Amino acid sequence: MRTKHYSVASCFSSFMLPYVLFVPDFETRKKAVMTCCLGWNISLFPGVAEREVHIERIWRMVAADTKEVHPPGLENGFKQDLRTLVNLKADLFPWLLTNIPQADLIQGDGNDVLNIATGSGDTEKIEIAWCPDPIGLPLVIDFLKSIQRDTAAQVERLAQARLAAGVLTDIDSTRMTTAYCMQRANLIGYRRVLTIWRSTQPAPSVKRVLGHWQGVLDEIERDTQTVLNILVSCR
Incomplete structure (x- = not known):
């Protein structure tokens, strides 16, 4: 991996x-x-x-x-x-x-x-980039879709790998742990961005979209934590 x-x-x-x-x-x-x-x-x-x-x-x-x-x-x-x-x-x-x-x-x-x-x-x-522009929302959504899909898939892969000895090396496990710890940290930043954007957007439709993706962040966070828990159990 x-x-x-x-x-x-x-x-x-x-x-x-x-x-x-x-x-x-x-x-x-x-x-x-x-x-x-x-x-x-x-x-x-x-x-x-x-x-x-x-x-x-x-x-x-x-x-x-x-x-x-x-x-x-x-x-x-x-x-x-x-x-x-x-x-x-x-x-x-x-x-x-x-x-x-x-x-x-x-x-x-x-x-x-x-x-x-x-x-x-x-x-x-x-x-x-300390003041990201809301014009970048489509790019943020595409990125969140990607990590939502990839993290959910990783949960499944790791659940199977845990049953097969030798699939994960120590180096793989360490790098994956760092990567998903990094992802958790990044999610805090994305939550901050979406929260500020939502508070400053006057259009109800845009607020609904941003609210939806704030909810997706919760899902990604849960899957990310699941990945980390599996990695810890494999040590």
Whole structure:
């Protein structure tokens, strides 16, 4: 079974994308990327207690750099946002244990560029479409149709492969796990896009179409999780 290989950088870009989608201010998007990077790296520490130590340390650094009086709730909100990112990374990419020393967003003409350095020594530049145009809806629908069909078929193939020893190698299993973890992350981005598009479209017919495909995302998510569960059971 051949599966596309995804780099750590590409996984991180999918992880952080929902947090910059439709955010008009570049500096806010840039800060969101930095926060996602912190959440990713903190998730690599074992145990909740150790992660909390690092969250507290980062908050103290942020507080020390801010001369203004902190409004009520800022500390709790900051820490909770980091915890959410830590938990999301652990949920989406539990077997991906490479850290991200640098993730910098560069403003471009139209799209941004994400410059990523990973703990394995690799660097990548990935274009980030932070404000996708609703005119691209037909392309999104075609893509969702494709992964809806392919993921459902993969559930059937893996269910059969589980019964036959030796069909899945360790390399196949690892790559497929990463690919479907990546797909789960991408679905979060697509859900964000469809939700925003639906809220801004005045035509009821377009809203109905978008609502339908939001429901399809739920179906794809269920099948994606089923694929991952089968892969885990085959280890």
